[in-house]
Amino acid sequence: ASVRAGPAALRRRGAARWAAAAGADGDGCGVALAATRSAAPSGAARRAKGSVAGSEGGGDFDPLRGGKWGKTVPPGAGAGTGAAEPAFGAGGETPGFAGEASGSGAVLSTDDLPASAERKLPRRFYDHVTIAPTDAYGRRVEDEGAASFWQILLDGKASKTLGMAPLLAPNRELALAIAAEFACQRDNVHPLSTPLYNILCNVIDRFPEEHERLMQRLVDYLESDTVCYRVGLNTGDPRDVVCHKRQEKYYRPLIDWFEAHFGGPLDVVEGIRMPKHPDGVAARVVAQIENGDNHLKAVTGLLLDSTKSTVITMALLHRFISVDQAFNASRVEEEHQIEEGGFVYDGHDVHRANQRVRLAACSTYLWMLPDSAPPKLKKLAAE
Numbered sequence: 001a002s003v004r005a006g007p008a009a010l011r012r013r014g015a016a017r018w019a020a021a022a023g024a025d026g027d028g029c030g031v032a033l034a035a036t037r038s039a040a041p042s043g044a045a046r047r048a049k050g051s052v053a054g055s056e057g058g059g060d061f062d063p064l065r066g067g068k069w070g071k072t073v074p075p076g077a078g079a080g081t082g083a084a085e086p087a088f089g090a091g092g093e094t095p096g097f098a099g100e101a102s103g104s105g106a107v108l109s110t111d112d113l114p115a116s117a118e119r120k121l122p123r124r125f126y127d128h129v130t131i132a133p134t135d136a137y138g139r140r141v142e143d144e145g146a147a148s149f150w151q152i153l154l155d156g157k158a159s160k161t162l163g164m165a166p167l168l169a170p171n172r173e174l175a176l177a178i179a180a181e182f183a184c185q186r187d188n189v190h191p192l193s194t195p196l197y198n199i200l201c202n203v204i205d206r207f208p209e210e211h212e213r214l215m216q217r218l219v220d221y222l223e224s225d226t227v228c229y230r231v232g233l234n235t236g237d238p239r240d241v242v243c244h245k246r247q248e249k250y251y252r253p254l255i256d257w258f259e260a261h262f263g264g265p266l267d268v269v270e271g272i273r274m275p276k277h278p279d280g281v282a283a284r285v286v287a288q289i290e291n292g293d294n295h296l297k298a299v300t301g302l303l304l305d306s307t308k309s310t311v312i313t314m315a316l317l318h319r320f321i322s323v324d325q326a327f328n329a330s331r332v333e334e335e336h337q338i339e340e341g342g343f344v345y346d347g348h349d350v351h352r353a354n355q356r357v358r359l360a361a362c363s364t365y366l367w368m369l370p371d372s373a374p375p376k377l378k379k380l381a382a383e
Contacts, residue, residue, distance in 0.1 A: 121188035126154035129183040131175045150175035163205035174368045195361030207294035219282045222310040227251040232270040243336045250329040258311045261377045295372040299362045306358045
């Protein structure tokens with residue numbers, strides 16, 4: 001149910017009722033980003049299940065302590081140090097982002113999932129997670145230096161993608177990160193808490209077959225890019241003035257950066273008219289991505305799905321903006337609507353958490369694969 005503007009007691013009562021049903025702690029947030037606590041298994045039995053071992057044994061790998069060997073991931077390790085970023089609507093009684101840790105190292109916690117949702121998840125069927133080097137054909141090799149790929153092993157058995165293809169990570173770092181995702185699962189395996197695994201599955205299962213469709217999506221999203229739209233100021237509604245100022249705050253720096261590297265000027269419109277951008281702009285964007293490898297293409301497609309914007313996607317790919325800035329820019333209108341129309345528990349909060357995880361996972365994935373990063377941009381010469 002939507003909790004609209006009204007008596008504070010009503011909103012608190014609605015939040016408490018939802019929290020009680022979801023098993024949360026009373027803040028009304030069921031699925032939340034939990035960078036300040038790890039999802040390490042509880043108890044001796046679960047700690048045994050939560051270990052990530054190296055390919056040749058020699059102790060457990062601790063993914064939250066910089067690659068040290070010989071220690072199991074302790075509860076609470078890897079706490080985020082970034083300060084929480086205020087929400088667009090964090091003021092007043094409206095629930096905002098204040099409880100969500102900023103930074104791209106956040107993970108999704110399943111502690112607060114409703115019991116009904118937990119029962120629908122697949123059970124954890126493995127005890128130990130390890131990795132092993134392979135050659136270009138997926139065959140095990142003894143020499144790690146000769147490895148072309150890395151397998152993630154669940155109880156010694158090679159993992160597969162969602163499409164049942166062999167799961168082969170291109171380097172050891174990504175394999176360890178995916179292994180950590182599986183090691184941190186508890187009684188159930190939650191798909192939203194394995195975002196790096198999901199991206200690698202997308203790469204293997206969908207590319208290069210999705211290449212042409214991705215190139216067309218880059219053009220389509222640019223033609224109706226969210227950063228090129230503004231709410232009209234001729235209505236006399238002060239709420240439209242607030243939304244317009246917010247759009248300028250978040251969109252104008254992105255437009256300026258984009259025009260400097262891909263050409264322009266971009267057509268900024270009010271209302272629902274389709275912008276008309278100069279010829280050649282879309283072709284420059286497509287050229288940046290079409291020559292990249294499948295990892296870059298898959299991440300680009302996932303970012304387009306999450307941000308609904310070619311400009312925001314390219315800015316995040318080239319590290320012009322952070323994950324938090326991309327998250328805020330992609331939600332300007334939605335957060336304005338939440339302020340005006342009310343916050344939907346188990347709706348807006350879940351969408352916020354899922355979107356932040358997707359953006360952070362995409363950014364982290366490319367950070368682990370520096371060879372897959374897009375070519376470095378140069379500013380266009382002034383005409």
